[in-house]
Amino acid sequence: MFKKLLASIGVGGAKIDTRLDNPRLRPGEVLSGHVLVQGGNADQDIEKIELVLMTEAEQEAGDHEARGAIALGVIRVAERFTIRAGETRQLPFQLQLPAETPVNALPHYGRALPVWIHTDLAIAAAVDANDRDLLEIHPTAQIATLLAAFEQLGWPLYSTDVEVGTARVGNVMSTLGCYQEFELKPRGGNFRIQEIELTFIPYGHDTHVLVEVDSRFGGDGYLVLQMGADFASRDWVAELRQRLAL
Structure with missing residues (x-):
């Protein structure tokens, strides 16, 4: 879904949405799609757009294990650009999943294992924003x-x-x-x-x-x-x- 970005002047921020062509795939396969950026009521400078492949991993913390997010890979979708008021841009991408990408599309009794694409943006003179799109990783x-x-x-x-x-x-x-x-x-x-x-x-x-x-x-x-x-x-x-x- 669209994620609204705060415009540096405080009004009419742009919106962003990462759309995946094939969210169901296997380790080693290529994920494709595009990032849709829609301009708001004012021009807005975008420093960069990156897509990060993420999962959750357990790590020892004292006498117990804590589960936290960990990055598995990243691609740069766009360098610095300005999205004009009312403008729409589609930024295509392809990301080859690592061969070791965790599998989560298997029936079992434990907790669900999320694997997702994190859309990371650096926005000039505004709060950075992010988006999250889940993947269904089937076994090789x-x-x-x-x-x-x-x-x-x-x-x-x-x-x-x-x-x-x-x-x-x-x-x-x-x-x-x-x-x-x-x-x-x-x-x-x-x-x-x-x-x-x-x-x-x-x-x-x-x-x-x-x-x-x-x-x-x-x-x-x-x-x-x-x-x-x-x-x-x-x-x-x-x-x-x-x-x-x-």
Whole structure:
């Protein structure tokens, strides 16, 4: 929806609206749209317009975890310009989502994970303004394939969140300053394993997966998987059953 900007002279501020062509997409895909700026009753100087890809991530704060906004990427849509009174401008943009963009279009029992575009404006001699447009990020084929295999083995997705920091899977490290974890819990309970956590890190044409097994009796274990070009042809149910004794 339109966000009204305060004109420096105090009357007839311009309005801005970020319109997305494809708010439902997958990590690595290109988000497109345009920023619509409508002039008010007076000319107004705009210093810049930027779009920032945002999510919420958890970080340790004392003896508990706090959830706060974190930026994943930014593009400059416009440099300094003047929007004239009554003028309308459409500023097109394209933003390629990082391959590690958190996924939020999956059914689970935890809190919703927002991912959004934050429209940031610097306005000369006025209060800066911003706008927020939510995105629906669907899983990549690799993520969907592995989650489906765990589901068949009786381990559905329970919750997912984003943690501030860097994840490492073998020699591959996350790059956004945060990483997503998928928490799986056994359907009907499990005597030996309490939960399983998955972290996916794409690197080139492969996806590296850290599988963390939380044992009920201590001695938590880790398994590293590599999903290459042949991932769709592999029997992940059989492989997970064998390697994790599920």
